[in-house]
Amino acid sequence: MLLKINDLVKVFNKNILANDGISLHIEKGEVFGLLGPNGAGKTTMVNQIIGLTMPTSGSININGIDVVSNPDYARQNCSFQSQTQVPIAGLTAIQAIELVGLIRGGNNIEVQKRTKQLIDNLEIGEWANKMGATLSGGVRRIVAFCMAAVFPGSVVILDEPTNDIDPVRRRLLWNQVRSLADMGSAVLLVTHNVLEAERAVDRLTIIDQGKVVGTGTAADLKGQDEDHMRLELVFEPGMQFSEHPDLLEHAVTSRRRVIGRIAEKKVVEALEWAQSLKEKGVVEEFFLGPTTLEDAYVRMVGRTDVVEITEGDIVNEQSTS
Numbered sequence: 001m002l003l004k005i006n007d008l009v010k011v012f013n014k015n016i017l018a019n020d021g022i023s024l025h026i027e028k029g030e031v032f033g034l035l036g037p038n039g040a041g042k043t044t045m046v047n048q049i050i051g052l053t054m055p056t057s058g059s060i061n062i063n064g065i066d067v068v069s070n071p072d073y074a075r076q077n078c079s080f081q082s083q084t085q086v087p088i089a090g091l092t093a094i095q096a097i098e099l100v101g102l103i104r105g106g107n108n109i110e111v112q113k114r115t116k117q118l119i120d121n122l123e124i125g126e127w128a129n130k131m132g133a134t135l136s137g138g139v140r141r142i143v144a145f146c147m148a149a150v151f152p153g154s155v156v157i158l159d160e161p162t163n164d165i166d167p168v169r170r171r172l173l174w175n176q177v178r179s180l181a182d183m184g185s186a187v188l189l190v191t192h193n194v195l196e197a198e199r200a201v202d203r204l205t206i207i208d209q210g211k212v213v214g215t216g217t218a219a220d221l222k223g224q225d226e227d228h229m230r231l232e233l234v235f236e237p238g239m240q241f242s243e244h245p246d247l248l249e250h251a252v253t254s255r256r257r258v259i260g261r262i263a264e265k266k267v268v269e270a271l272e273w274a275q276s277l278k279e280k281g282v283v284e285e286f287f288l289g290p291t292t293l294e295d296a297y298v299r300m301v302g303r304t305d306v307v308e309i310t311e312g313d314i315v316n317e318q319s320t321s
Contacts, residue, residue: 002186008058018044020210026186033197033204041210081148083159088132101150137164198293225291
């Protein structure tokens with residue numbers, strides 16, 4: 001295994017427990033998702049992997065090397081795209097990408113070739129020679145990804161890489177994420193976007209309040225929901241939803257949406273109930289379908305923020321770079 005974390009614990013001042021016994025491993029050529037709500041301990045864990053923060057206890061190994069005692073090895077062998085925007089105001093997009101490639105040890109010809117490949121594959125050629133300060137947030141996110149991918153390390157860590165990116169280039173970016181794994185890197189995708197995680201990763205770990213609450217493939221984590229369906233209701237503006245029948249399990253509410261699980265044997269009853277709400281003018285529309293990783297996430301974490309993120313994705317899908 002390329003990256004191995006064992007029983008990682010990080011306690012900050014005033015006994016704030018950020019990571020509580022986290023263990024996971026990532027193989028060469030694997031895209032691995034680290035999923036969890038804001039404040040779950042994802043960023044703290046990443047900072048320990050790349051040597052910016054020392055663990056309270058536990059171990060982190062890259063290529064069999066203990067990077068807790070050798071943080072320089074982590075910095076040399078990890079490529080990292082931060083969740084925050086990279087400051088490239090004084091550089092053009094192509095200059096920023098090539099500069100990072102050279103700093104990381106690539107030769108000039110290789111870096112130029114790889115930079116052109118990334119720019120072409122992600123279709124950002126029209127912005128390649130524009131100054132960073134003039135680029136939109138979405139294009140700057142793509143440039144930041146290119147900076148992490150131009151000369152990738154053994155481990156590539158991507159923290160919310162698709163924020164602000166338009167839907168067309170988002171799909172192109174996921175192709176490049178897979179390409180990084182195919183090139184031999186272990187890719188760690190850090191996100192609280194469940195939809196992205198389900199589509200993009202080979203395996204994933206869900207953490208909450210510093211603890212691992214689930215690990216496996218998306219199918220593994222959805223296994224407990226095999227005999228259930230997903231019911232989503234969208235309420236009419238101004239209508240409030242305060243009660244639901246017992247047949248709607250693990251129901252979560254976000255703005256006008258309510259999502260819950262329905263046992264297969266109760267599907268007919270649930271549809272009759274949803275249809276009655278629509279006929280009364282309470283519900284605008286409703287949807288019934290198979291359960292998703294989002295449902296497993298809500299069941300494990302017990303929070304509604306994932307639903308709000310999904311709504312945000314709808315907004316993002318309508319935006320452009």
